[in-house]
Amino acid sequence: MSKRFISIWFPYLTTDWHVRKQPFLKDKPFVLKAIVRNRVVITAANSLALSQGIRKNMVLADAKALYPSLHVIDDKPTLTTQLPDRIAEWCIRFTPSAAADYPNGIILDATGCTHLWGSEEAYLKDITSRLSQRGYTVRAAMADTIGCAWAVARYGNQMIVEKGAQVETLLPLPITALRLSEETISVLQKLGLRQIKDVISIPHTSLRRRFGTTLLQRLRQAIGEEEEVIVPVYPIEPYNERLPCIEPIKTRVGIEIALQHLLTNLCSRLCKEGKGLRTAIFRAYRMDGGTSGIEISTNQPSQNAEHLFQLFSIKISTIEPKEGIELFLLEATVVEEAVVKQEGLWQTNSSSLDTQVLDLMDRYAARFGQDAVQRFLPTEHYWPERSFKGTSILTEEPTTDWKLDRPRPLQVLTPPEVVDVTAPIPDYPPMSFRYRDQLHKIVKADGPERIEQEWWIQEGEHRDYYAVEDEEGRRYWLFRSGHYNETTSPKWFLHGFFA
DSSP states (O other): OOOOEEEEEOTTHHHHHHHHHOGGGGGSOEEEEEEETTEEEEEEEOHHHHTTTOOTTOBHHHHHHHOTTOEEEEOOTTHHHHHHHHHHHHGGGTOSOEEEETTTEEEEEOTTTGGGGSSHHHHHHHHHHHHHHTTOOOEEEEESSHHHHHHHHHHOSOSBOOTTOHHHHHTTSBGGGGOOOHHHHHHHHHTTOOBHHHHHTSOHHHHHHHHOHHHHHHHHHHHTSSOOOOOOSSOOOSSEEEEEEEEEEOSHHHHHHHHHHHHHHHHHHHHHTTEEEEEEEEEEEETTSOEEEEEEEEEEEEOOHHHHHHHHHHHGGGOOOTTOEEEEEEEEEEEEEOOOOOOOTTOOOSHHHHHHHHHHHHHHHHHHOGGGSOEEEEOSOSSGGGSEEEESOTTOOOSSOOOOSSOOOSEEEEEEEEEEEEOOTTTOOOSEEEETTEEEEEEEEEEEEEEOOOTTTOOSOOEEEEEEEETTSOEEEEEEESOOOSSOOOEEEEEEEOO
Protein backbone atom coordinates (compact mmCIF):
# COMPACT_ATOMS: atom_id res chain seq x y z
CA MET A 1 0.00 0.00 0.00
CA SER A 2 1.47 3.33 -1.07
CA LYS A 3 1.80 6.00 1.56
CA ARG A 4 -0.47 9.04 1.58
CA PHE A 5 0.12 12.12 3.72
CA ILE A 6 -1.84 15.27 4.46
CA SER A 7 -0.28 18.59 5.35
CA ILE A 8 -2.58 21.13 6.96
CA TRP A 9 -1.46 24.75 7.18
CA PHE A 10 -3.03 27.35 9.47
CA PRO A 11 -1.87 30.73 8.12
CA TYR A 12 -3.52 32.60 11.02
CA LEU A 13 -3.28 29.96 13.74
CA THR A 14 -2.69 32.11 16.82
CA THR A 15 -4.97 34.96 15.75
CA ASP A 16 -7.74 32.50 14.87
CA TRP A 17 -7.41 31.07 18.35
CA HIS A 18 -7.89 34.50 19.90
CA VAL A 19 -10.98 35.06 17.74
CA ARG A 20 -12.41 31.77 19.05
CA LYS A 21 -11.90 33.01 22.60
CA GLN A 22 -13.08 36.59 21.89
CA PRO A 23 -15.56 36.59 18.97
CA PHE A 24 -15.73 40.40 18.86
CA LEU A 25 -12.23 40.35 17.28
CA LYS A 26 -13.56 38.72 14.11
CA ASP A 27 -14.21 42.05 12.35
CA LYS A 28 -11.29 43.96 13.87
CA PRO A 29 -7.75 44.33 12.50
CA PHE A 30 -5.58 43.14 15.39
CA VAL A 31 -2.07 41.90 16.06
CA LEU A 32 -0.16 40.02 18.74
CA LYS A 33 2.86 41.69 20.26
CA ALA A 34 5.92 40.63 22.25
CA ILE A 35 9.19 42.15 23.38
CA VAL A 36 12.09 41.05 21.17
CA ARG A 37 15.55 42.47 21.82
CA ASN A 38 14.13 45.34 23.85
CA ARG A 39 11.69 46.25 21.09
CA VAL A 40 7.94 45.69 20.98
CA VAL A 41 7.32 43.87 17.71
CA ILE A 42 4.38 42.16 16.04
CA THR A 43 4.51 38.38 16.24
CA ALA A 44 1.26 37.68 14.35
CA ALA A 45 -1.45 39.60 12.50
CA ASN A 46 -4.90 38.60 11.35
CA SER A 47 -6.00 38.89 7.72
CA LEU A 48 -7.62 42.33 8.22
CA ALA A 49 -4.41 43.72 9.71
CA LEU A 50 -2.36 42.25 6.88
CA SER A 51 -4.62 43.95 4.35
CA GLN A 52 -3.63 47.28 5.95
CA GLY A 53 0.04 46.65 5.18
CA ILE A 54 0.95 45.40 8.64
CA ARG A 55 3.41 42.51 8.73
CA LYS A 56 4.95 40.10 11.18
CA ASN A 57 8.17 41.36 12.86
CA MET A 58 7.15 44.98 12.26
CA VAL A 59 7.81 47.32 15.18
CA LEU A 60 4.51 48.00 16.92
CA ALA A 61 5.00 51.77 16.88
CA ASP A 62 5.37 51.71 13.08
CA ALA A 63 2.23 49.60 12.77
CA LYS A 64 0.24 51.99 14.97
CA ALA A 65 1.44 54.91 12.87
CA LEU A 66 0.24 53.08 9.77
CA TYR A 67 -3.12 52.13 11.31
CA PRO A 68 -3.83 54.05 14.55
CA SER A 69 -6.95 52.09 15.56
CA LEU A 70 -5.10 48.77 15.43
CA HIS A 71 -6.15 46.43 18.25
CA VAL A 72 -3.16 44.94 20.12
CA ILE A 73 -3.04 41.78 22.26
CA ASP A 74 -0.15 40.36 24.26
CA ASP A 75 1.20 37.23 22.60
CA LYS A 76 1.35 33.93 24.45
CA PRO A 77 4.69 32.40 23.43
CA THR A 78 3.58 28.83 24.19
CA LEU A 79 0.68 28.92 21.72
CA THR A 80 2.82 28.01 18.72
CA THR A 81 3.68 24.69 20.36
CA GLN A 82 0.48 24.01 22.29
CA LEU A 83 -2.00 24.64 19.47
CA PRO A 84 -0.44 22.28 16.89
CA ASP A 85 -0.23 19.59 19.58
CA ARG A 86 -3.89 20.04 20.54
CA ILE A 87 -5.11 20.05 16.95
CA ALA A 88 -3.00 16.99 16.11
CA GLU A 89 -4.54 15.23 19.10
CA TRP A 90 -8.01 16.20 17.89
CA CYS A 91 -7.20 14.74 14.46
CA ILE A 92 -6.73 11.26 15.97
CA ARG A 93 -10.36 10.75 14.96
CA PHE A 94 -9.22 10.76 11.32
CA THR A 95 -5.98 8.76 11.55
CA PRO A 96 -3.94 6.91 14.20
CA SER A 97 -0.85 8.92 13.22
CA ALA A 98 -1.10 12.70 13.61
CA ALA A 99 1.89 14.94 14.31
CA ALA A 100 2.45 18.61 15.01
CA ASP A 101 4.29 20.59 12.33
CA TYR A 102 5.49 23.65 14.22
CA PRO A 103 4.78 26.50 14.27
CA ASN A 104 1.51 26.51 12.32
CA GLY A 105 0.72 23.14 10.82
CA ILE A 106 0.08 19.46 11.34
CA ILE A 107 0.90 16.32 9.36
CA LEU A 108 -1.45 13.33 9.06
CA ASP A 109 -0.50 9.88 7.83
CA ALA A 110 -3.67 9.07 5.87
CA THR A 111 -2.49 5.68 4.61
CA GLY A 112 -5.38 3.22 4.66
CA CYS A 113 -7.84 5.72 6.17
CA THR A 114 -9.60 7.34 3.23
CA HIS A 115 -11.78 4.34 2.29
CA LEU A 116 -13.85 4.93 5.44
CA TRP A 117 -15.01 8.22 3.89
CA GLY A 118 -15.49 6.81 0.41
CA SER A 119 -12.77 8.83 -1.33
CA GLU A 120 -9.73 10.98 -0.71
CA GLU A 121 -11.69 14.09 -1.64
CA ALA A 122 -14.46 13.37 0.87
CA TYR A 123 -11.88 12.52 3.54
CA LEU A 124 -9.91 15.73 3.10
CA LYS A 125 -13.05 17.84 2.76
CA ASP A 126 -14.42 16.48 6.05
CA ILE A 127 -11.19 17.34 7.87
CA THR A 128 -10.91 20.88 6.50
CA SER A 129 -14.60 21.72 6.87
CA ARG A 130 -14.67 20.62 10.50
CA LEU A 131 -11.53 22.62 11.28
CA SER A 132 -13.13 25.62 9.58
CA GLN A 133 -16.25 25.14 11.71
CA ARG A 134 -13.98 25.32 14.76
CA GLY A 135 -12.88 28.78 13.62
CA TYR A 136 -9.57 28.08 11.89
CA THR A 137 -8.47 29.22 8.44
CA VAL A 138 -6.96 26.17 6.78
CA ARG A 139 -5.20 25.10 3.61
CA ALA A 140 -4.54 21.40 3.10
CA ALA A 141 -3.12 19.02 0.53
CA MET A 142 -2.67 15.26 0.17
CA ALA A 143 0.26 13.62 -1.60
CA ASP A 144 2.54 10.59 -1.57
CA THR A 145 5.20 12.47 0.41
CA ILE A 146 5.19 14.83 3.35
CA GLY A 147 7.34 17.32 1.46
CA CYS A 148 5.03 17.47 -1.53
CA ALA A 149 1.89 17.80 0.62
CA TRP A 150 3.59 20.58 2.63
CA ALA A 151 4.59 22.47 -0.53
CA VAL A 152 1.20 22.20 -2.24
CA ALA A 153 -0.72 23.20 0.91
CA ARG A 154 1.23 26.47 1.05
CA TYR A 155 2.07 27.25 -2.57
CA GLY A 156 -0.11 25.08 -4.78
CA ASN A 157 -3.64 25.47 -6.10
CA GLN A 158 -4.95 21.94 -5.61
CA MET A 159 -5.87 19.71 -2.67
CA ILE A 160 -5.21 16.22 -4.04
CA VAL A 161 -1.94 15.29 -5.74
CA GLU A 162 -2.47 12.10 -7.73
CA LYS A 163 -0.42 9.08 -6.73
CA GLY A 164 3.05 9.22 -8.26
CA ALA A 165 2.54 12.77 -9.59
CA GLN A 166 4.59 14.62 -7.00
CA VAL A 167 7.51 15.50 -9.31
CA GLU A 168 5.47 17.28 -12.00
CA THR A 169 3.39 18.96 -9.28
CA LEU A 170 6.48 20.36 -7.55
CA LEU A 171 8.29 21.69 -10.65
CA PRO A 172 6.48 25.07 -11.02
CA LEU A 173 6.41 25.81 -7.28
CA PRO A 174 8.80 28.40 -5.75
CA ILE A 175 12.00 27.25 -4.12
CA THR A 176 10.61 28.25 -0.72
CA ALA A 177 8.29 25.22 -0.97
CA LEU A 178 11.25 22.93 -0.14
CA ARG A 179 11.27 23.84 3.58
CA LEU A 180 14.74 25.40 3.47
CA SER A 181 16.35 27.99 5.72
CA GLU A 182 15.97 31.66 4.85
CA GLU A 183 19.71 31.90 4.24
CA THR A 184 19.68 29.06 1.68
CA ILE A 185 16.60 30.49 -0.05
CA SER A 186 18.24 33.91 -0.31
CA VAL A 187 21.37 32.44 -1.93
CA LEU A 188 19.31 30.37 -4.39
CA GLN A 189 17.26 33.38 -5.44
CA LYS A 190 20.36 35.49 -5.95
CA LEU A 191 21.63 32.77 -8.28
CA GLY A 192 18.40 32.96 -10.27
CA LEU A 193 17.12 29.60 -8.99
CA ARG A 194 13.59 30.64 -8.08
CA GLN A 195 11.56 27.54 -8.83
CA ILE A 196 11.99 23.89 -7.96
CA LYS A 197 12.39 23.03 -11.65
CA ASP A 198 15.49 25.26 -11.70
CA VAL A 199 17.12 23.19 -8.97
CA ILE A 200 15.98 19.68 -9.78
CA SER A 201 17.92 19.63 -13.07
CA ILE A 202 21.27 20.57 -11.48
CA PRO A 203 23.62 17.61 -10.81
CA HIS A 204 23.41 16.50 -7.21
CA THR A 205 27.18 16.67 -6.75
CA SER A 206 27.11 20.37 -7.59
CA LEU A 207 24.22 21.05 -5.19
CA ARG A 208 25.94 19.15 -2.40
CA ARG A 209 29.23 20.97 -2.93
CA ARG A 210 27.54 24.40 -2.90
CA PHE A 211 24.70 23.96 -0.37
CA GLY A 212 25.57 20.90 1.68
CA THR A 213 23.26 17.94 2.28
CA THR A 214 20.12 19.74 3.55
CA LEU A 215 18.95 20.99 0.16
CA LEU A 216 19.41 17.58 -1.42
CA GLN A 217 17.66 15.85 1.47
CA ARG A 218 14.61 18.13 1.25
CA LEU A 219 14.44 17.68 -2.52
CA ARG A 220 14.71 13.88 -2.28
CA GLN A 221 12.10 13.75 0.48
CA ALA A 222 9.67 15.85 -1.55
CA ILE A 223 9.92 13.73 -4.70
CA GLY A 224 9.86 10.45 -2.77
CA GLU A 225 13.45 9.25 -3.18
CA GLU A 226 14.11 9.45 0.57
CA GLU A 227 11.67 8.36 3.27
CA GLU A 228 10.54 10.87 5.87
CA VAL A 229 8.88 9.90 9.13
CA ILE A 230 6.73 11.86 11.55
CA VAL A 231 6.55 11.71 15.34
CA PRO A 232 2.88 11.18 16.25
CA VAL A 233 1.41 13.19 19.10
CA TYR A 234 0.28 9.80 20.45
CA PRO A 235 2.72 6.92 19.84
CA ILE A 236 0.98 4.24 17.81
CA GLU A 237 0.54 1.12 19.92
CA PRO A 238 1.09 -2.16 18.04
CA TYR A 239 -2.13 -3.53 19.52
CA ASN A 240 -5.03 -1.15 19.00
CA GLU A 241 -8.53 -1.17 17.59
CA ARG A 242 -10.57 1.77 16.25
CA LEU A 243 -14.33 2.08 15.80
CA PRO A 244 -15.69 5.16 13.95
CA CYS A 245 -19.39 5.80 14.55
CA ILE A 246 -21.86 6.45 11.74
CA GLU A 247 -24.06 8.35 14.19
CA PRO A 248 -22.86 10.02 17.43
CA ILE A 249 -23.15 7.71 20.46
CA LYS A 250 -24.83 9.34 23.49
CA THR A 251 -25.85 6.45 25.76
CA ARG A 252 -24.05 4.08 28.11
CA VAL A 253 -25.50 1.12 26.22
CA GLY A 254 -23.94 2.38 22.99
CA ILE A 255 -20.58 2.85 24.71
CA GLU A 256 -20.73 -0.68 26.13
CA ILE A 257 -21.56 -2.18 22.73
CA ALA A 258 -18.60 -0.34 21.19
CA LEU A 259 -16.29 -1.52 23.98
CA GLN A 260 -17.39 -5.14 23.62
CA HIS A 261 -16.80 -4.98 19.86
CA LEU A 262 -13.29 -3.57 20.30
CA LEU A 263 -12.38 -6.03 23.07
CA THR A 264 -13.57 -8.98 20.99
CA ASN A 265 -11.39 -7.95 18.05
CA LEU A 266 -8.36 -7.13 20.19
CA CYS A 267 -8.54 -10.30 22.30
CA SER A 268 -8.97 -12.42 19.18
CA ARG A 269 -5.75 -10.98 17.80
CA LEU A 270 -3.91 -11.41 21.11
CA CYS A 271 -5.08 -15.01 21.37
CA LYS A 272 -3.81 -15.83 17.87
CA GLU A 273 -0.40 -14.40 18.73
CA GLY A 274 -0.16 -16.03 22.16
CA LYS A 275 -0.14 -12.73 24.01
CA GLY A 276 -2.15 -11.00 26.70
CA LEU A 277 -2.51 -7.39 27.76
CA ARG A 278 -1.38 -6.01 31.10
CA THR A 279 -2.59 -2.42 30.67
CA ALA A 280 -5.11 -0.95 28.24
CA ILE A 281 -6.73 2.43 27.53
CA PHE A 282 -10.22 2.97 26.15
CA ARG A 283 -10.72 6.45 24.66
CA ALA A 284 -13.85 8.15 23.38
CA TYR A 285 -13.58 11.15 21.04
CA ARG A 286 -16.57 13.49 21.20
CA MET A 287 -18.16 15.66 18.53
CA ASP A 288 -17.22 18.81 20.46
CA GLY A 289 -13.53 17.91 20.27
CA GLY A 290 -13.26 16.65 23.84
CA THR A 291 -11.80 13.30 24.85
CA SER A 292 -12.64 10.92 27.67
CA GLY A 293 -10.63 7.88 28.61
CA ILE A 294 -10.34 5.08 31.16
CA GLU A 295 -7.40 2.80 31.87
CA ILE A 296 -7.20 -0.66 33.38
CA SER A 297 -4.40 -3.01 34.40
CA THR A 298 -4.21 -6.71 35.15
CA ASN A 299 -2.01 -8.87 37.35
CA GLN A 300 -1.35 -11.36 34.60
CA PRO A 301 -1.45 -11.20 30.78
CA SER A 302 -5.12 -11.44 29.84
CA GLN A 303 -6.96 -12.16 26.61
CA ASN A 304 -10.32 -12.73 28.31
CA ALA A 305 -12.69 -10.22 26.74
CA GLU A 306 -15.40 -10.80 29.37
CA HIS A 307 -13.04 -10.18 32.29
CA LEU A 308 -11.54 -7.08 30.65
CA PHE A 309 -15.02 -5.73 29.94
CA GLN A 310 -15.89 -6.06 33.64
CA LEU A 311 -12.79 -4.03 34.56
CA PHE A 312 -13.66 -1.27 32.10
CA SER A 313 -17.35 -1.24 33.07
CA ILE A 314 -16.45 -0.25 36.62
CA LYS A 315 -15.24 3.14 35.32
CA ILE A 316 -17.38 3.47 32.19
CA SER A 317 -19.71 5.95 33.92
CA THR A 318 -16.85 8.50 33.90
CA ILE A 319 -17.11 8.80 30.10
CA GLU A 320 -19.36 11.76 29.30
CA PRO A 321 -20.87 11.59 25.78
CA LYS A 322 -22.23 15.19 25.85
CA GLU A 323 -23.00 16.01 22.19
CA GLY A 324 -22.10 12.47 21.16
CA ILE A 325 -19.06 10.26 20.58
CA GLU A 326 -17.80 9.83 17.02
CA LEU A 327 -14.78 7.55 17.55
CA PHE A 328 -13.76 4.86 20.01
CA LEU A 329 -10.15 3.75 20.40
CA LEU A 330 -8.86 0.78 22.42
CA GLU A 331 -5.10 0.44 22.94
CA ALA A 332 -3.18 -2.31 24.73
CA THR A 333 -0.25 -0.26 26.01
CA VAL A 334 1.55 -3.16 27.75
CA VAL A 335 1.43 -6.63 26.21
CA GLU A 336 3.23 -9.76 27.41
CA GLU A 337 3.47 -13.41 26.41
CA ALA A 338 0.50 -15.38 27.72
CA VAL A 339 1.94 -18.72 28.82
CA VAL A 340 -0.63 -21.50 29.19
CA LYS A 341 0.35 -24.01 31.87
CA GLN A 342 -0.05 -27.66 30.87
CA GLU A 343 -1.99 -29.93 33.22
CA GLY A 344 -2.19 -33.69 33.53
CA LEU A 345 -5.28 -35.42 32.24
CA TRP A 346 -6.34 -36.73 35.67
CA GLN A 347 -4.76 -34.02 37.77
CA THR A 348 -6.39 -31.05 39.39
CA ASN A 349 -4.42 -28.16 40.81
CA SER A 350 -4.97 -24.62 41.97
CA SER A 351 -4.23 -22.94 38.64
CA SER A 352 -7.90 -22.19 37.96
CA LEU A 353 -8.29 -20.91 41.51
CA ASP A 354 -5.18 -18.77 41.06
CA THR A 355 -6.71 -17.26 37.92
CA GLN A 356 -9.93 -16.53 39.77
CA VAL A 357 -8.04 -14.89 42.61
CA LEU A 358 -6.01 -12.77 40.19
CA ASP A 359 -9.18 -11.74 38.36
CA LEU A 360 -10.72 -10.75 41.69
CA MET A 361 -7.64 -8.66 42.51
CA ASP A 362 -7.97 -6.97 39.13
CA ARG A 363 -11.56 -5.97 39.94
CA TYR A 364 -10.57 -4.68 43.38
CA ALA A 365 -7.80 -2.58 41.84
CA ALA A 366 -10.11 -1.26 39.11
CA ARG A 367 -12.78 -0.25 41.62
CA PHE A 368 -10.66 1.07 44.50
CA GLY A 369 -7.36 1.97 42.83
CA GLN A 370 -4.04 0.23 42.36
CA ASP A 371 -2.98 0.93 45.95
CA ALA A 372 -5.98 -0.99 47.30
CA VAL A 373 -4.26 -4.31 46.52
CA GLN A 374 -0.75 -4.61 47.90
CA ARG A 375 1.70 -7.48 48.14
CA PHE A 376 5.01 -7.59 49.99
CA LEU A 377 8.03 -9.80 49.44
CA PRO A 378 11.02 -10.37 51.75
CA THR A 379 14.39 -8.76 51.07
CA GLU A 380 17.89 -9.42 52.41
CA HIS A 381 17.75 -7.01 55.37
CA TYR A 382 17.22 -7.28 59.13
CA TRP A 383 15.86 -3.88 60.05
CA PRO A 384 12.07 -4.21 59.74
CA GLU A 385 11.47 -1.22 57.43
CA ARG A 386 14.08 -2.62 55.03
CA SER A 387 13.11 -6.29 55.29
CA PHE A 388 10.30 -6.14 52.72
CA LYS A 389 9.47 -4.55 49.39
CA GLY A 390 6.18 -3.83 47.66
CA THR A 391 5.30 -5.34 44.31
CA SER A 392 2.37 -4.80 41.98
CA ILE A 393 2.85 -8.25 40.40
CA LEU A 394 0.93 -10.86 42.34
CA THR A 395 2.74 -13.69 40.56
CA GLU A 396 6.26 -12.46 41.30
CA GLU A 397 8.34 -15.06 43.16
CA PRO A 398 10.36 -14.06 46.28
CA THR A 399 14.15 -14.20 46.03
CA THR A 400 14.60 -15.03 49.74
CA ASP A 401 12.62 -16.38 52.69
CA TRP A 402 11.03 -14.40 55.49
CA LYS A 403 13.58 -14.40 58.33
CA LEU A 404 11.10 -14.34 61.21
CA ASP A 405 11.29 -16.16 64.50
CA ARG A 406 8.77 -13.90 66.26
CA PRO A 407 5.46 -12.33 65.20
CA ARG A 408 5.59 -9.11 63.22
CA PRO A 409 2.92 -6.37 63.07
CA LEU A 410 0.67 -6.13 60.03
CA GLN A 411 1.24 -2.38 59.76
CA VAL A 412 4.78 -1.02 59.96
CA LEU A 413 5.49 2.72 60.24
CA THR A 414 8.12 4.07 57.88
CA PRO A 415 9.89 5.85 59.41
CA PRO A 416 9.28 4.87 63.06
CA GLU A 417 7.71 7.61 65.22
CA VAL A 418 9.30 8.91 68.43
CA VAL A 419 7.24 8.27 71.60
CA ASP A 420 7.67 9.14 75.30
CA VAL A 421 8.14 5.95 77.31
CA THR A 422 8.24 5.24 81.01
CA ALA A 423 10.43 2.21 81.61
CA PRO A 424 12.63 0.78 84.38
CA ILE A 425 16.26 0.55 83.40
CA PRO A 426 18.31 -0.97 81.99
CA ASP A 427 16.47 -3.82 80.25
CA TYR A 428 12.97 -4.02 81.70
CA PRO A 429 9.90 -3.72 79.46
CA PRO A 430 8.22 -0.30 79.25
CA MET A 431 5.41 0.49 81.71
CA SER A 432 3.57 3.10 79.61
CA PHE A 433 4.03 5.32 76.57
CA ARG A 434 2.47 8.45 75.13
CA TYR A 435 1.57 8.49 71.42
CA ARG A 436 -0.08 11.51 69.78
CA ASP A 437 -1.01 13.04 73.13
CA GLN A 438 -2.67 9.84 74.37
CA LEU A 439 -1.25 7.86 77.29
CA HIS A 440 -1.21 4.07 76.94
CA LYS A 441 -0.72 1.95 80.06
CA ILE A 442 1.03 -1.31 79.26
CA VAL A 443 -0.43 -4.45 80.85
CA LYS A 444 1.52 -7.08 78.88
CA ALA A 445 4.93 -7.01 77.20
CA ASP A 446 7.18 -9.47 75.41
CA GLY A 447 10.85 -8.78 74.80
CA PRO A 448 13.41 -7.55 74.29
CA GLU A 449 14.23 -8.81 70.79
CA ARG A 450 17.49 -7.29 69.64
CA ILE A 451 17.80 -6.49 65.93
CA GLU A 452 21.19 -5.33 64.72
CA GLN A 453 21.79 -3.42 61.52
CA GLU A 454 23.83 -4.91 58.69
CA TRP A 455 27.55 -4.34 59.07
CA TRP A 456 27.77 -2.76 55.60
CA ILE A 457 25.16 -0.10 56.37
CA GLN A 458 26.02 1.13 59.89
CA GLU A 459 23.31 3.72 60.41
CA GLY A 460 22.36 4.41 64.04
CA GLU A 461 22.28 2.20 67.13
CA HIS A 462 21.05 -1.33 67.61
CA ARG A 463 17.39 -1.78 68.53
CA ASP A 464 15.63 -3.66 71.33
CA TYR A 465 12.02 -4.44 70.36
CA TYR A 466 9.04 -5.09 72.64
CA ALA A 467 5.59 -6.32 71.69
CA VAL A 468 3.26 -4.63 74.16
CA GLU A 469 -0.48 -4.55 74.92
CA ASP A 470 -2.30 -1.64 76.55
CA GLU A 471 -5.28 -1.70 78.92
CA GLU A 472 -7.73 -1.61 75.99
CA GLY A 473 -6.23 -4.70 74.37
CA ARG A 474 -4.48 -2.87 71.53
CA ARG A 475 -1.03 -4.20 70.66
CA TYR A 476 1.98 -2.18 69.57
CA TRP A 477 5.57 -2.73 68.55
CA LEU A 478 8.04 -0.48 70.39
CA PHE A 479 11.82 -0.36 70.32
CA ARG A 480 14.59 1.34 72.21
CA SER A 481 17.49 2.67 70.13
CA GLY A 482 20.80 2.00 71.86
CA HIS A 483 21.75 1.62 75.56
CA TYR A 484 21.18 3.72 78.62
CA ASN A 485 24.35 5.34 79.98
CA GLU A 486 25.31 7.86 82.63
CA THR A 487 24.91 10.93 80.43
CA THR A 488 22.09 10.21 78.00
CA SER A 489 18.92 8.17 77.74
CA PRO A 490 18.12 6.34 74.50
CA LYS A 491 15.08 7.28 72.46
CA TRP A 492 12.00 5.08 72.12
CA PHE A 493 10.06 4.62 68.91
CA LEU A 494 6.71 3.16 67.86
CA HIS A 495 7.30 1.00 64.82
CA GLY A 496 4.06 -0.87 64.15
CA PHE A 497 0.57 -2.04 65.05
CA PHE A 498 -0.50 -5.66 65.55
CA ALA A 499 -3.94 -6.81 64.48
